[in-house]
Amino acid sequence: MQSFTEENYLKVIYHLSQINPNAVQTNAIAEKMATRAASVTDMIKKLAEKKLVDYIKYQGVTLTPAGETAAIRIVRKHRLWEVFLVEKLKFKWDEVHDIAEELEHINSFALIERLDDFLGFPKRDPHGDPIPNKEGIFEPSENMHLHQLGKGYTGIIIGVTEHSSPFLKHLEKLGLTIGVTLTVQEITDFDGSVELLVNSKTVNISKEVAQHILVKK
Amino acid sequence: MQSFTEENYLKVIYHLSQINPNAVQTNAIAEKMATRAASVTDMIKKLAEKKLVDYIKYQGVTLTPAGETAAIRIVRKHRLWEVFLVEKLKFKWDEVHDIAEELEHINSFALIERLDDFLGFPKRDPHGDPIPNKEGIFEPSENMHLHQLGKGYTGIIIGVTEHSSPFLKHLEKLGLTIGVTLTVQEITDFDGSVELLVNSKTVNISKEVAQHILVKK
DNA sequence: TTATTTTTTTAGATAAATCTAAAAATAATT
DNA sequence: AATTATTTTTAGATTTATCTAAAAAAATAA
Ligand SMILES: [Mn+2]
Ligand SMILES: [Mn+2]
Ligand SMILES: [Mn+2]
Ligand SMILES: [Mn+2]
Numbered sequence: 457m458q459s460f461t462e463e464n465y466l467k468v469i470y471h472l473s474q475i476n477p478n479a480v481q482t483n484a485i486a487e488k489m490a491t492r493a494a495s496v497t498d499m500i501k502k503l504a505e506k507k508l509v510d511y512i513k514y515q516g517v518t519l520t521p522a523g524e525t526a527a528i529r530i531v532r533k534h535r536l537w538e539v540f541l542v543e544k545l546k547f548k549w550d551e552v553h554d555i556a557e558e559l560e561h562i563n564s565f566a567l568i569e570r571l572d573d574f575l576g577f578p579k580r581d582p583h584g585d586p587i588p589n590k591e592g593i594f595e596p597s598e599n600m601h602l603h604q605l606g607k608g609y610t611g612i613i614i615g616v617t618e619h620s621s622p623f624l625k626h627l628e629k630l631g632l633t634i635g636v637t638l639t640v641q642e643i644t645d646f647d648g649s650v651e652l653l654v655n656s657k658t659v660n661i662s663k664e665v666a667q668h669i670l671v672k673k
Numbered sequence: 674m675q676s677f678t679e680e681n682y683l684k685v686i687y688h689l690s691q692i693n694p695n696a697v698q699t700n701a702i703a704e705k706m707a708t709r710a711a712s713v714t715d716m717i718k719k720l721a722e723k724k725l726v727d728y729i730k731y732q733g734v735t736l737t738p739a740g741e742t743a744a745i746r747i748v749r750k751h752r753l754w755e756v757f758l759v760e761k762l763k764f765k766w767d768e769v770h771d772i773a774e775e776l777e778h779i780n781s782f783a784l785i786e787r788l789d790d791f792l793g794f795p796k797r798d799p800h801g802d803p804i805p806n807k808e809g810i811f812e813p814s815e816n817m818h819l820h821q822l823g824k825g826y827t828g829i830i831i832g833v834t835e836h837s838s839p840f841l842k843h844l845e846k847l848g849l850t851i852g853v854t855l856t857v858q859e860i861t862d863f864d865g866s867v868e869l870l871v872n873s874k875t876v877n878i879s880k881e882v883a884q885h886i887l888v889k890k
Numbered sequence: 891t892t893a894t895t896t897t898t899t900t901a902g903a904t905a906a907a908t909c910t911a912a913a914a915a916t917a918a919t920t
Numbered sequence: 921a922a923t924t925a926t927t928t929t930t931a932g933a934t935t936t937a938t939c940t941a942a943a944a945a946a947a948t949a950a
Contacts, residue, residue, distance in 0.1 A: 494940080570762040
């Protein structure tokens with residue numbers, strides 16, 4: 457078993473290696489964990505000792521298969537708890553992250569399997585992120601960022617790649633929530649902002665916002 | 674805020690001072706926490722520093738009002754989570770304690786209030802223990818141990834004062850679960866064992882078992 | 891290729907929670 | 921009241937996860 461701290465490191469390394477498939481840098485981990493590079497080096501050595509990461513000095517880390525399994529288990533728990541909080545306890549999608557950040561460390565196999573059952577085996581969390589099954593397998597899906605959808609195309613919002621409360625509240629105000637259908641009317645050359653048609657109304661969003669919305673055609 | 678460890682100490686001190694209203698002894702805490710007396714002394718000093726306990730060297734500890742409030746908050750969380758695990762996730766009453774022991778430390782006021790709402794504001798946990806309300810108030814109730822009920826009297830099981838899995842499984846096998854009506858037919862002089870009538874069948878239990886069942890007339 | 895900047899690691903400290911062994915205080919027995 | 925037994929505390933270590941400051945390596949720029 458891992459400590460909470462070790463689990464948080466594993467999850468951060470996992471997420472960073474999703475974004476960039478190369479070895480994960482010490483500094484990148486330090487920033488995500490809001491800690492110091494020296495602390496990261498200490499912890500990496502410990503995780504390497506436990507065979508959860510492969511580590512070469514000055515060359516960053518990658519998860520071993522055991523490390524990835526552990527990381528995915530935590531991601532699974534985090535996302536299932538988020539579904540519980542939104543679906544059952546009626547939290548808003550911008551309120552659940554911090555609580556799930558604690559709940560993900562509760563250590564009981566039976567608990568998470570029963571929770572999954574209770575929730576009806578959901579495939580995505582409230583932010584559209586996929587939930588791996590018991591074996592750690594993600595359902596394949598073809599998403600793209602709204603920014604890349606192209607003028608004239610219609611898509612359905614299936615997720616977001618930014619989870620901060622201000623961003624999520626902003627989307628909600630604009631009516632851009634999961635499952636909503638939209639059409640790209642215009643992409644401005646000047647600043648990359650995007651004009652959308654949503655429920656027969658025109659909505660303008662910045663390039664930055666568009667880059668954090670996932671859609672499928 | 675308190676650490677998990679501090680919270681566990683506060684809860685143990687609270688429970689011990691319920692059983693015996695005098696100051697709680699260092700050794701009693703050490704036994705319950707499965708730790709050493711020296712460690713308890715260290716932690717007591719820290720809790721006294723934080724004004725959560727009153728402490729006189731060699732004279733044991735008592736909770737301050739702030740300490741009691743903190744302890745009751747943890748008890749509330751523990752018991753509400755147990756209700757969730759049994760009522761919603763279909764765990765057995767002997768399986769929930771260890772999981773609740775972790776969940777009780779999740780730190781979110783909104784979470785516990787919404788959970789309480791979701792569960793329909795239960796008044797007792799799966800073992801019959803009372804759940805304090807948001808303000809820390811317990812509903813008054815007049816229980817007695819089955820052992821003290823007296824020959825010929827009829828009562829309803831409302832709780833247990835022993836939470837180990839073997840004990841709870843034993844009760845279940847005997848049909849002695851919460852809400853069941855029973856009549857005392859005989860109390861044996863020799864060993865204090867009790868003969869009960871439960872659902873028109875005779876059930877014999879030892880004195881030790883009878884001492885851990887709470888009933889009301 | 892040399893110099894500069896950035897990244898990463900080491901060395902050494904600190905704080906929290908624990909432990910063992912020994913000393914001190916209190917309680918119980920002669 | 922003196923002795924013995926029990927309980928509790930102190931002293932000093934250990935383990936885990938941090939940190940700062942300085943050294944070392946790697947990457948970038950001149
Ligand atoms: Mn976490
Ligand atoms: Mn999420
Ligand atoms: Mn606990
Ligand atoms: Mn209980």
